[in-house]
Amino acid sequence: MPTAERPDVLIVGAGPSGAVAAKRFIEAGMSVLCLEQGIWPDYSRARAGFPDFELIARKEWNWDPNVRQRVGDYPVDCSDSDVSALMFNGVGGSSVSYAAHWERFLPSDFRVRTLDGVADDWPISYEELEPYYVEVERQFAVSGLDGDPCLPPGEGPPLPPVPLNKVGRMGAKALNELGWHWWPASNAIATRDYGRLHACVQRAACPFGCPTGAKASTDRTHWPDLLAAGAELVTGATVTRITTSSDGLADGVEWTDAEGAEHHQPASTVVVCANGIGTPRLLLASGLANSSGLVGRRLMMHPFANATGEFDEDLESWRGPLGQYLHSMEFYETDRSRGFVRGAKWNLMPSGAPLSMMLPGLWGDTDTWGPAFHEALRSRVGRSVVWGVICEDLPEESNRVVLDDDGSSPLPGVKLHYRTSDNARRMMEFHLERLSEVLDVMGAQRKTLTPAIRDSGWHLMGTACMGLDPDRSVVDRVGRTHDVANLFVYDASVFPTSSGVNPTATLAANALRCADALVRDRDRQRVPA
Numbered sequence: 001m002p003t004a005e006r007p008d009v010l011i012v013g014a015g016p017s018g019a020v021a022a023k024r025f026i027e028a029g030m031s032v033l034c035l036e037q038g039i040w041p042d043y044s045r046a047r048a049g050f051p052d053f054e055l056i057a058r059k060e061w062n063w064d065p066n067v068r069q070r071v072g073d074y075p076v077d078c079s080d081s082d083v084s085a086l087m088f089n090g091v092g093g094s095s096v097s098y099a100a101h102w103e104r105f106l107p108s109d110f111r112v113r114t115l116d117g118v119a120d121d122w123p124i125s126y127e128e129l130e131p132y133y134v135e136v137e138r139q140f141a142v143s144g145l146d147g148d149p150c151l152p153p154g155e156g157p158p159l160p161p162v163p164l165n166k167v168g169r170m171g172a173k174a175l176n177e178l179g180w181h182w183w184p185a186s187n188a189i190a191t192r193d194y195g196r197l198h199a200c201v202q203r204a205a206c207p208f209g210c211p212t213g214a215k216a217s218t219d220r221t222h223w224p225d226l227l228a229a230g231a232e233l234v235t236g237a238t239v240t241r242i243t244t245s246s247d248g249l250a251d252g253v254e255w256t257d258a259e260g261a262e263h264h265q266p267a268s269t270v271v272v273c274a275n276g277i278g279t280p281r282l283l284l285a286s287g288l289a290n291s292s293g294l295v296g297r298r299l300m301m302h303p304f305a306n307a308t309g310e311f312d313e314d315l316e317s318w319r320g321p322l323g324q325y326l327h328s329m330e331f332y333e334t335d336r337s338r339g340f341v342r343g344a345k346w347n348l349m350p351s352g353a354p355l356s357m358m359l360p361g362l363w364g365d366t367d368t369w370g371p372a373f374h375e376a377l378r379s380r381v382g383r384s385v386v387w388g389v390i391c392e393d394l395p396e397e398s399n400r401v402v403l404d405d406d407g408s409s410p411l412p413g414v415k416l417h418y419r420t421s422d423n424a425r426r427m428m429e430f431h432l433e434r435l436s437e438v439l440d441v442m443g444a445q446r447k448t449l450t451p452a453i454r455d456s457g458w459h460l461m462g463t464a465c466m467g468l469d470p471d472r473s474v475v476d477r478v479g480r481t482h483d484v485a486n487l488f489v490y491d492a493s494v495f496p497t498s499s500g501v502n503p504t505a506t507l508a509a510n511a512l513r514c515a516d517a518l519v520r521d522r523d524r525q526r527v528p529a
Contacts, residue, residue: 001257002232002265007033008522010253010267012239012282014038015093016504017491017511018273019218019226020136024515026229030522033265035237035255038072038090041219046209057208063097063458065089071236071258075413076277077404082420083301083457085277091235092219094275095504097207098458099323100188100215101347102142103501104133104151104509108333112497116334116341119394120496123468123477124513130154132509132516137186140216140508141194144186150329159191162200166315167385168325171348174441175328185324185347188216188504196220204350206322240411242270242286242487250288250487251528256410268527269518271479271488273511276300276460279493280401281414283464283474289481289489294474296402296463298395299416300498303424304456305389307435308351309444314382320350324388331434332500340426342392344500346435351384379446387438389431391424392500395462420452428452459503464493479514485526490514 009025011018014036025032045060047053063086065073072089088097107126112119134155146156161184164172168184175182189206190197200214213220227233236258243264245251252266272279280296283289324347332343399419405412432449439447467473470482473496479488490511492503499506518525 002033002234004031004033004232006266006268007031007232009269009271010035010265011271011273012253013093013273013275013278013491014091014218014223014233015273015275015491016095016218016508018093018271019222020139020508020511021271021273021490021515022226022231023139023222024512024519026226026231028519030519032231033267034231034233035239035253035265036072036091036233036235037238038070039235040091041096041209043209043211046205046211048203048205048208048211053205057205061097061208063087063207064455072238074409074411075404075406077413077415081416081418082452082454083303083418084455085301085416085457085460086455087275087277087460091223091233092217094458095217096219098504099206100321101323101502102137102140102144102186102188102505103327103345105499105501105506106150106329106332107152109497109499112342118341120467122496123466126152129506129509129513132512133505136505136508136512140188140221141190141197142186142188142216143191145184148183150181150183150332157186159194161185162187162189162191162321162325164325165320167317167320167350168348170315170442171326171385171438174438177441178438180328180330182326182328185327187321187323189321189323190214190216196224200321202319202321204318204320204322204352238411239282240285242282242288244288244484245528247528248484249526249528250484262410269486269488269525271490273491275491276463276493277401277414279489279491280463281403281411284403285411289464289474289483289487291483292471292474294397294465294472297397297400298462298465299399299401299418299460300393300395300462300495301418301457302393302459302498303391303420303428304453305391305428305432306450306453307387307389307432307439308384308448308450309439309442310379310384310446311443312383312445315385316382317350317385318352318382322349322352324349331431338430340423340430342394342427342500344389344391344427344431346431347388347390349386349388351380351386387435389428389435390500390502391427391431393424393498394421395465395497396421401463425452459492459498461492461495461498461503464489465496466494467496478517486528488514488518
């Protein structure tokens with residue numbers, strides 16, 4: 001149970017945005033209480049290197065909360081969505097289950113309306129966020145190489161990049177022959193011992209409870225030190241409603257503990273960091289911050305596609321980070337002659353362990369089992385590569401999160417309404433055609449192009465968007481809700497646009513920027529009496 005009578009800041013959610021913000025507040029001498037509906041990850045169930053690894057991983061570490069059903073998970077109805085929402089609820093949030101791709105947004109990503117006439121510009125620029133990128137890359141032990149020509153010059157990651165290995169070298173050689181951009185990818189993976197993290201040994205188990213302790217998830221990188229510094233963290237604590245005082249300020253939260261007992265926790269300031277699904281869920285259940293009608297709307301989930309190749313030689317493609325060896329931004333910026341706006345990032349990664357070789361979503365198989373099973377497995381394990389395509393998802397108000405109350409929980413579940421746009425479908429088709437060319441140059445004997453993979457909604461964005469106009473946004477440029485002066489949102493819900501790259505780097509950098517602003521302005525911050 002919390003010991004703080006009324007903390008300076010109450011944070012909902014212990015994932016990357018909550019942890020980064022808590023660190024800044026603690027450094028400023030503020031009292032911090034974090035309520036997390038899940039529990040700590042159990043790394044005794046991280047079984048990479050053991051025969052039961054993939055069987056355990058697909059249950060204990062499953063991306064889908066409807067399958068995983070751990071403490072803290074809640075029902076997410078995706079029956080009216082083209083893409084299933086994936087997340088991890090617990091200390092560390094989805095950094096526990098992400099593949100640790102670490103990508104800064106490009107400068108153009110903040111100026112989509114100005115450059116391409118669609119969506120909205122961000123109320124901040126790349127240049128404003130750049131120093132915060134640098135700081136969170138130190139916090140998350142990011143490995144990579146500075147000088148990528150797709151980004152402005154500046155300080156790069158603190159650690160050297162993960163090795164390219166055979167797969168990466170083959171992909172780089174093919175892109176060189178085509179004259180297309182590539183760069184050693186950045187990952188939130190330690191390539192040498194760094195703080196609490198150990199050097200990666202390339203087991204390709206990043207999303208399944210990294211047993212080495214090399215991947216930067218905030219249960220490892222942030223919370224142990226925060227607790228030692230005086231922050232409070234209560235697990236198994238489901239926040240059901242944000243409460244307000246007579247003057248319209250947030251004065252705390254109602255929450256339910258693991259035994260089902262109900263509590264009220266006062267607070268001076270409330271910061272919501274519950275991800276792009278959980279944050280609108282809580283705001284809608286509380287009836288707050290929705291004068292614009294946009295809470296839950298503009299859901300973006302990054303349509304995802306794969307191009308896989310099989311080769312006659314052993315590439316040891318079961319090794320490496322299951323994030324990325326390298327990335328390419330060759331076709332990232334808008335070229336309207338292609339029939340769509342905006343673009344996508346490619347990342348080259350290992351194909352993984354045996355069970356992964358037989359997943360229909362990756363390989364497009366219609367009949368996995370049968371006489372050809374052993375032949376397919378033999379041709380894929382260690383001899384295949386995967387190119388991922390992350391397509392920019394433009395915000396549409398019809399793509400949304402709504403409450404779905406079946407009465408089984410003190411806080412309702414959610415239902416998604418989401419359809420992949422024609423723009424994104426044309427984008428996927430174009431990029432898969434280009435990657436087919438890359439696989440040909442690489443010498444692939446067989447290719448599988450898989451568009452619009454359903455189980456790929458890792459990136460949950462846009463459902464409490466940031467902007468200057470209260471009629472067209474939910475929060476202002478520092479995450480403060482327009483309607484409630486001491487209620488903030490710091491997670492990727494606030495993203496006006498999604499970019500075509502993984503969001504965690506920008507999520508963390510923006511959370512730090514917003515927390516920094518709150519620290520600077522705390523003497524002027526309105527709080528309940």
